[in-house]
Amino acid sequence: MEIEHFATQKLFILISTIMSWAKSKPPDPEDPEIAFTDEDYRRRKAHPNFTDHINAEKLILKLGKTNKRKFSTYIVASGHQYGAGEGVLHYFFKIGWLSETPAIPVFGDGNNFIPTIHILDLAAVLQNVADHRPKSHYILAVDSSMHTLQELVKCISKNVGPGKIEKIPTENAFLSKDLTQMHLDMLLVNLRMESGLVKESFNIKWVAQEGLVENIEQIVKEYKQSRGLLSLKIFVHGPPGVGKSTIAEELCKHYKLHHIKSKDVISEAIANLEEIVAPKELDADNVGEEGEGDDGEEEEQGENVEEAQELLDAVKENMEQNAGQLDDEYILKFMKDKLKSMPCRNQGYVLDGFPETYEQANDLFNLESEDEQGAKSKIPKYDTLITPEFVISLTASDEFLINRIINLPESVVAGTHYTQDQFLQALNLFRELNTDDKTVLNYFDEIEIHPQFIDVAKLEDPENRFIVKEIIKEIGEPRNYGLTDEEKEELERQAAEERLVKEAQEKAEQERKEAEERAERMANWEEWNKHLEEVKRQEQELLEAQSVPLRNYLMRNVMPTLMQGINECCRIRPDDPVDFLVRTLHHIS
Known part of the structure; x- marks a missing residue:
């Protein structure tokens, strides 16, 4: 869309992958050892899961052909990268370094050939493309090694891990959370490749021309430094x-x-x-x-x-x-x-x-x-x-x-x-x-x-x-390496459990305190009630004790006169008994 507005020619390099060749028919069916070269790119056939990659390659090549003056395009199909980040091979480096298994797994028979390139050598290829603008617009970026998956894993195991390998069925690879479908597709690719253009026409100061196995000491050193993995x-x-x-x-x-x-x-x-x-x-x-x-x-x-x-x-x-x-x-x-x-x-x-x-x-x-x-x-x-x-x-x-x-x-x-x-x-x-x-x-x-x-x-x-x-x-x-997802989950689970236990303990302690306070209140209430009853009883006894002399006085001095007046009142039956009783008592006294 922007091509029409380019004032000067632009250079566009698409870094692709050899997976856009994964299903290609061998150059010579009778001799499987003959390798693919840059010139075979027109007959390449992608792995089913990498069709987007080959479509992108075709689009970029087409744009470069139709707008040569304004837009120069190149495709660099890279072998599997290693060095520093290790790319797809990092899985083997990591499980080797962690020393958690007696052997490093090899998926399938391990006899499939994997084209590779060191990340710095890939950078050198790109630099050459940018500087020299080669005639061929499709370049294979692979080192000169011809290593199988088994050879690569064996080498990594020997120099980072337990030194042993173990062949396991391909389907078992899916059990690992560290491997995606793309990883597996790349590890199971089987391609012999040679880059005549890179070898003969480019001026490259190779870091690892002979591949990973021959340069493993340097690769391991880079791996540890780049990931901060130091003993x-x-x-x-x-x-x-x-x-x-x-x-x-x-x-x-x-x-x-x-x-x-x-x-x-x-x-x-x-x-x-x-x-x-x-x-x-x-x-x-x-x-x-x-x-x-x-x-x-x-x-x-x-x-x-x-x-x-x-x-x-x-x-x-x-x-x-x-x-x-x-x-x-x-x-x-x-x-x-x-x-x-x-x-x-x-x-x-x-x-x-x-x-x-x-x-x-x-x-x-x-x-x-x-x-x-x-x-x-x-x-x-x-x-x-x-x-x-x-x-x-x-x-x-x-x-x-x-x-x-x-x-x-x-x-x-x-x-x-x-x-x-x-x-x-x-x-x-x-x-x-x-x-x-x-x-x-x-x-x-x-x-x-x-x-x-x-x-x-x-x-x-x-x-x-x-x-x-x-x-x-x-x-x-x-x-x-930091904690794995499983370790993080485990720590979170433990923290959650500890939190629940702590909360349960705090709740139990709170309930215990409340029960104690309630029991104390009830005990205090009962004690207060008992005390109140005792006070009432003592007051009653005191009142009774204080009333004895008065009662005796009334019985001795008042009651006989009162009884005499009442008897007289009953005998006469006056119209106003109270007034009659008052007058009678006054008269008697």
Whole structure:
């Protein structure tokens, strides 16, 4: 509508999608490996759910042809975009990063080819179109990769998630609220595409020409930065009984971190080793799923089994010799492996009470490299990937801790290290390890991660609210995904329930008060009535008592004369009895 009023030529670039090609017949039916190129655009056929896209493409191309002097138009059909926002692939990045499932889902057989392009490379294509005005007005913007859905998801899982994938029926994908119909259509597209124009004619400084798989490290880095997903690593230090585990749990809930206790890590590591060495029955379905040509993986698994068996034997022997305890050598190995695991690298962790000594901290976090040997630097080299960013030291006097443990119920103490002998022994050991110059806190001071000290006795509160508040103030905001819709609904539901409970309690309290007041009023009323009756009775008795002398006087002095006058009145029966009686009494008196 505005074309007629253009004073100078306008350039219009429509960014479309390869989904407008999704139902196209292969260029060569006899050779399915031959890819579509830019020149095939006239024969393209859109996915049924993307007809609006192909109609828009056709309209823009038509306007460009009919008004060449005033309106120059281009179509850039983009592969599925990734990088920074990750676009349609974000679903896999998110569930991998959250570490909530043992495997990342692949919908269908996963053998469909998905054309892709990094968002910055797409921007470079658009810049080239704007600068050079190519002859062809339809441009495919895809990188040179030819990856299947399975390859893409496997790569994401390995570098962000649990490292495993799981093939699930396509219809199960609809169970996820994070996937729309458009997402699924895009993930199930099967197209081999090459862009000769972009590759040969455009001057592009590629960010990811070989695709997502070959550039995954950079892609993961961009993904975390763009979404503010940074790991948070905290070490909680303090004497036994100070509340490390309780506070660590609260921090884990608030920041969505992993609670790392050495005892749990050892148990988990031994269980994992036992699972690796346990004989496994071959599952025909699994073999078929993985496909052929995985000899290298099988050999690697065989080596892993041997290594796991050796380590498991050594660990069990060591525990037998040390009355169930494990040497630092093995504890440090298991702890280091745990801190390097993907969940800890993604979200982060709260390290609960371990390491306990300078040597353990140095061995756990030390970055081993040959060039530092003989170096004069006093600052130890440490591995930033696993070393805590925040060190919280909870402090309290022996007297305070002993009183706290003494006051614990027997049901809580039973079977724990809080029994009197064990607790005092553990407390003495902690004090011994934290009096020298080379303590675990000294290590963190040396690498300039200075501990935050919190006196638990000063902030004593039953639910550690003030202590956790202090720590959160120091650490700052969470660095992960916000609450999901389900979590928000759950929190709202809990808040509503709490509100209803509170209202019910307030109503019950109000009714109780009113009932008490009513009962008190009734009791007061009864008491008042009783008191009134008593007063009346006493008044009656008083009146009766006061009337006795008068009655006696009347009976003695008045009544005989009165009776005599009345008798006389009855005898004579005068016309005016009252006047007669008065005169008679006056005469008698």
